Amino acid sequence: MTIVSKDINKAVTILNNEDVVAIPTETVYGLAGNIYSEKAIHKIFEIKQRPLFNPLIVHVHSLEKAEELVSDFPEKARQLARAFWPGSLTLVLKKSPSIPDLITAGKDTVAIRMPNHPVTLQLLQELSFPLAAPSANPFGCISPTKASHVERYFKNSISMVLEGGTCKNGIESTIIGFEDNEPVLYRLGSISLEDIIDVIGTVKIKNKKDIAPDAPGMLERHYAPKTKTYLVEDVELFIQEYKNKKIGVIRFSEPKPLPSVEILEVLSKSGDLKEAASKLYSTLHNLDTLHLDMIVAEVFPDYGLGKSINDRLSRATK
Ligand code: TXA
Ligand code: MG
Numbered sequence: 001m002t003i004v005s006k007d008i009n010k011a012v013t014i015l016n017n018e019d020v021v022a023i024p025t026e027t028v029y030g031l032a033g034n035i036y037s038e039k040a041i042h043k044i045f046e047i048k049q050r051p052l053f054n055p056l057i058v059h060v061h062s063l064e065k066a067e068e069l070v071s072d073f074p075e076k077a078r079q080l081a082r083a084f085w086p087g088s089l090t091l092v093l094k095k096s097p098s099i100p101d102l103i104t105a106g107k108d109t110v111a112i113r114m115p116n117h118p119v120t121l122q123l124l125q126e127l128s129f130p131l132a133a134p135s136a137n138p139f140g141c142i143s144p145t146k147a148s149h150v151e152r153y154f155k156n157s158i159s160m161v162l163e164g165g166t167c168k169n170g171i172e173s174t175i176i177g178f179e180d181n182e183p184v185l186y187r188l189g190s191i192s193l194e195d196i197i198d199v200i201g202t203v204k205i206k207n208k209k210d211i212a213p214d215a216p217g218m219l220e221r222h223y224a225p226k227t228k229t230y231l232v233e234d235v236e237l238f239i240q241e242y243k244n245k246k247i248g249v250i251r252f253s254e255p256k257p258l259p260s261v262e263i264l265e266v267l268s269k270s271g272d273l274k275e276a277a278s279k280l281y282s283t284l285h286n287l288d289t290l291h292l293d294m295i296v297a298e299v300f301p302d303y304g305l306g307k308s309i310n311d312r313l314s315r316a317t318k
Helices: 008-016 038-048 063-069 075-084 118-126 147-154 193-200 235-242 273-287 305-316
Strands: 003-005 021-023 030-034 057-059 089-094 109-113 160-162 174-179 182-187 229-232 247-251 263-266 294-298
Touching (some): 003 147, 008 021, 008 030, 008 118, 008 160, 021 118, 021 147, 030 038, 063 075, 075 089, 075 174, 075 193, 118 160, 147 273, 174 193, 182 193, 229 235, 235 294, 247 273
Parallel strands (some): 229 294, 247 263, 247 294
Antiparallel strands (some): 021 030, 089 109
16 A cells, blocks of 8 residues: 655655655656665666666756766756756766666666755755656656556555655656767757757757667657547547547647537646646546547647647657
8 A cells, every 4th residue: 555645754764775655856756766776776667667778867956966976067967957956857967887777777877857846855865865766657658747646556566655746847857968068858848948958059859769769758659648649730620530439638728619529628728838738747647537539639839848748749649
């Protein structure tokens, strides 16, 4: 049985005991363990059914701690850390020899971030080690943005979810690495590409095929509901072909009623992409419990967080 609790001391005890705890962050809940405990890290891979070739993100409470874990901190990485930490940016940097291979899947780089959530920052401060934490969902499924989502996924396999409320950003961190000293985008996320470019200038964007081996979060099918999901330009036109089906629709801001659909979810009536991003996964989780024949989402605007939303929706439809 899983306990959902705000008791940070209890989480500390479990983590010191080489076991795992689900933790809140401002992006999504993570499944956390001591980066130096083989037992805890194996358990994370096992209960997520995550392939061992897919490396984990290391969570720290300060820039100084991050510096200890890497062998090189390029100036542009430092600028990004200063601009966005604590926050939803993960930096992939050359690792220090002390980072276990299990964390990095044998790579010579490590992914690090300082999450912006008071509960988890306090937890990290009370531990003598950083936490590895992938999103707390079975491999390929929708990431959790509430403690109850984690509970539903893992009620028989983890002993505690540290309660931290609803994740306010609601999609995963943006991942930036460096190749030949040049910044490269590995995963779109909670910080828009435009905001990154404002700080460090041009960023190389690899096409999906190039990215896949480096960041398996970029696998084509990922973040997927069980219900068949479609991403379309014109929802009205698309659903005309499915008159007798039970359909759930996700739209950005258009509140126009669609009488033939079972449920219409508008992610931001005021047209705010940040609000829409924060509601995306909880809406998918909810629609996925309604025994619909299909989920139909409209394509979001192709800028700012709209790009990140489209990225996740397109992977949910594969
Ligand atoms: O917002 C987030 O980043 C959440 C919260 C819990 O912090 N975590 C998260 O972890 O999304 P996960 O494991 O679901 O996704 C981590 C991604 C994977 O796609 C992984 O391949 C990539 O980070 N990654 C980790 N280490 C890497 C490395 N050394 N080089 C390239 N990609 C890496
Ligand atoms: Mg994930």
